[in-house]
Amino acid sequence: MYFVELGVAERVMFLGKVVKGVRFLKAFYYFVFPSSLEGFGLALVEAIAAKIPVIYSNIKVIQSLIINHSYQSPVGNVGLLTHKMVKADSVGYKKNEEIALEQYSFAKNNFDLMSNMEKYRNLFSRLMLGGIE
Known part of the structure; x- marks a missing residue:
């Protein structure tokens, strides 16, 4: 198993x-989300809801989904992702x-x-009343 090979078992x-x-998310200093492909990213949303910084x-x-891109890393760039984790550790709580x-x-x-439900309700109403220009 890979985690055994890495010596972190x-x-x-x-x-x-x-x-x-x-x-359990509240116990984390930050949440790392290094996906290369996602449909939505529910785990990321859960981390955001837990109010912990995300590295992604x-x-x-x-x-x-993200407003502050200071912890963003290009897909597959493990070196920069690692740098972002070190940065998150160094900037302080x-x-x-x-x-x-x-x-x-x-x-x-x-x-x-709730606000998104209202937006969909308004969109649906506009569509039913003659469409959107």
Whole structure:
């Protein structure tokens, strides 16, 4: 197994399915999301909701969810991704908290379920009343 080959087996635990696993996110200093392909990125959204900074790859679907791109890394660039993790460690808790709260506010204001339901309801009403110009 790869984690054994890397010599990190004693520091890694595979828990399987965890009920309400999002509650563990608060224990993280930051969340690393190095995907090269995503349909939506629910785990990233959960990290944002937990108000922890995210370090992520620059795929389009993720960029639309993020306002502060200081922890963005090109897909497959492990060196820069590692640099972003070191940077997140070095800037201190207060700065990371500011980034996480800024991100949370952006997500809440732009992707809140209730406000999006209202937008879809308005769009549907306009379509039913004669379309959109």
